[in-house]
Amino acid sequence: MTLVLANLIDGHAQAPRAGRYLDVSEPAVGAAFARCPDSDASDVDAAVEAARRAAAGWAATAPEQRAQHLNRLADLVERELDALAELESRNCGKPVALARSLDIPRAVANLRFFAAAITQWAGESHATDDATLNYTLRQPLGVVACISPWNLPLYLFTWKIAPALAAGNAVVSKPSEVTPCTAARLGELAVEAGFPPGVLNIVHGHGAGVGQALVEHAQVKAISFTGSTRTGAAIAAAAAPKFKKLSLELGGKNPAIVFADADLSDADLDTIVRSGFANQGEICLCGSRLLVERSFYETFKRRYLERVRALRVGDPREAGVDLGALVSRAHYDKVVGCIERARAEGGTILCGGAPLRVDGRCADGWFVAPTVIEGLANDSATNQDEIFGPVVCLIPFDGEDEAVALANQSGYGLAASLWTGGLDRAHRVAARLETGIVWINCWLVRDLRTPFGGVKNSGVGREGGVEALRFFTDAKNVCLRL
Numbered sequence: 001m002t003l004v005l006a007n008l009i010d011g012h013a014q015a016p017r018a019g020r021y022l023d024v025s026e027p028a029v030g031a032a033f034a035r036c037p038d039s040d041a042s043d044v045d046a047a048v049e050a051a052r053r054a055a056a057g058w059a060a061t062a063p064e065q066r067a068q069h070l071n072r073l074a075d076l077v078e079r080e081l082d083a084l085a086e087l088e089s090r091n092c093g094k095p096v097a098l099a100r101s102l103d104i105p106r107a108v109a110n111l112r113f114f115a116a117a118i119t120q121w122a123g124e125s126h127a128t129d130d131a132t133l134n135y136t137l138r139q140p141l142g143v144v145a146c147i148s149p150w151n152l153p154l155y156l157f158t159w160k161i162a163p164a165l166a167a168g169n170a171v172v173s174k175p176s177e178v179t180p181c182t183a184a185r186l187g188e189l190a191v192e193a194g195f196p197p198g199v200l201n202i203v204h205g206h207g208a209g210v211g212q213a214l215v216e217h218a219q220v221k222a223i224s225f226t227g228s229t230r231t232g233a234a235i236a237a238a239a240a241p242k243f244k245k246l247s248l249e250l251g252g253k254n255p256a257i258v259f260a261d262a263d264l265s266d267a268d269l270d271t272i273v274r275s276g277f278a279n280q281g282e283i284c285l286c287g288s289r290l291l292v293e294r295s296f297y298e299t300f301k302r303r304y305l306e307r308v309r310a311l312r313v314g315d316p317r318e319a320g321v322d323l324g325a326l327v328s329r330a331h332y333d334k335v336v337g338c339i340e341r342a343r344a345e346g347g348t349i350l351c352g353g354a355p356l357r358v359d360g361r362c363a364d365g366w367f368v369a370p371t372v373i374e375g376l377a378n379d380s381a382t383n384q385d386e387i388f389g390p391v392v393c394l395i396p397f398d399g400e401d402e403a404v405a406l407a408n409q410s411g412y413g414l415a416a417s418l419w420t421g422g423l424d425r426a427h428r429v430a431a432r433l434e435t436g437i438v439w440i441n442c443w444l445v446r447d448l449r450t451p452f453g454g455v456k457n458s459g460v461g462r463e464g465g466v467e468a469l470r471f472f473t474d475a476k477n478v479c480l481r482l
């Protein structure tokens with residue numbers, strides 16, 4: 001039976017006003033399994049109007065009350081962890097074990113984190129000698145938009161709506177039309193959790209329709225967006241003349257730098273492999289440029305390839321599968337095309353390099369073998385453009401300066417990981433890298449209190465902890481003469 005999703009507007013499940021729907025695919029079998037509203041500007045207007053009506057009441061609630069709502073929602077997500085993980089896996093193509101261990105638990109953590117954070121947040125005050133007192137009120141913005149991508153659907157959706165709601169805003173959100181299922185279910189759970197009508201609205205549909213209408217809506221005061229650099233630029237262009245607050249978390253082409261002094265354990269190597277191929281390489285933080293010090297290059301390559309070749313690609317429902325299917329036919333075509341381009345640029349395919357057929361239920365799924373390429377310069381298109389799939393390029397370097405130069409030779413600047421046994425070097429290199437995030441001898445270790453975001457074409461603004469609460473509020477200074 002086809003799953004039919006609804007918008008959440010004013011506390012009710014609503015069909016799109018124009019009655020149009022989009023097919024939603026199950027990538028592992030290459031066929032549609034659900035339909036989501038193909039909403040239009042009239043649905044956005046209704047959602048924004050509901051949010052506008054709800055905003056003042058929600059802003060007036062005590063932080064503890066907002067925290068209670070978020071914690072209740074977290075409880076419900078936890079209650080449904082298995083079902084949500086299966087749905088996420090089915091819609092994205094990712095292994096269900098990954099959705100169960102990463103995506104859904106992180107969604108719970110996001111909700112709980114911002115529930116706790118808002119009860120601990122305080123404004124600043126500045127007293128001066130000449131008898132004045134300044135204090136800063138951090139006031140919610142009113143109606144805000146949260147727009148999220150397809151790769152970590154519930155994880156990134158909650159990462160945005162949790163701080164927005166915690167800070168006292170009413171939200172109109174738009175999940176990716178490619179993977180809308182778990183956000184739709186979260187909307188139902190938000191009603192069960194008792195959120196007042198209009199406080200959280202979810203409108204499904206295409207970016208160019210619903211997304212654009214949301215960004216341009218006069219009542220929407222801020223836009224928190226995660227997605228591609230191209231869409232980020234379009235949103236910035238539309239929002240700038242209206243002076244809306246913008247947080248843009250965009251693409252990446254992240255370097256992982258391995259120095260010869262790294263003394264890598266098997267577990268470290270597993271992490272480096274994961275940093276390229278987790279979630280089929282469809283994580284903005286994946287390291288797709290693997291820079292390896294030349295004196296260690298051949299040894300590293302042998303140990304690395306052994307592990308990559310051992311990765312199991314298969315039915316995401318099966319235990320022990322490391323990589324599932326790519327999220328859509330269009331994305332699969334893009335990734336396969338990028339591998340062809342790497343060949344045309346003169347790259348040597350060390351493993352993978354082709355689509356992969358999985359027998360049985362998944363025979364028509366969109367699978368690509370984990371691919372490792374060498375012999376391409378860092379300034380090749382393969383090493384400059386984001387591929388966002390299971391494709392990693394090995395690039396040798398000589399010495400610290402060249403490693404830093406190659407790492408920074410990119411239009412992007414999201415994250416980097418570096419592997420070294422030298423403490424001095426680790427700190428020196430971390431400080432020189434043009435990225436918003438650096439991991440030393442680890443990858444994707446997240447403390448939700450830390451600032452998260454990129455530089456250059458990877459975006460503007462920071463999410464996480466206090467940064468997110470600041471984004472979703474306006475600071476008002478009040479000066480009192482004593």
Ligand code: NAD
Nearest residue numbers: 148149150175176207211212227228231249250251252284
């Ligand atoms: P995308 O830009 O195509 O879409 C993201 C969201 O924006 C979707 O909900 C889409 O419908 C919407 N959208 C599209 N056009 C719009 C418009 N004109 N106005 C408003 N909304 C619009 O990105 P995607 O393909 O879904 O996601 C993959 C990209 O996301 C990759 O580039 C990846 O690096 C990036 N990403 C970044 C981070 C980060 O934290 N920096 C995290 C995850 C993914």
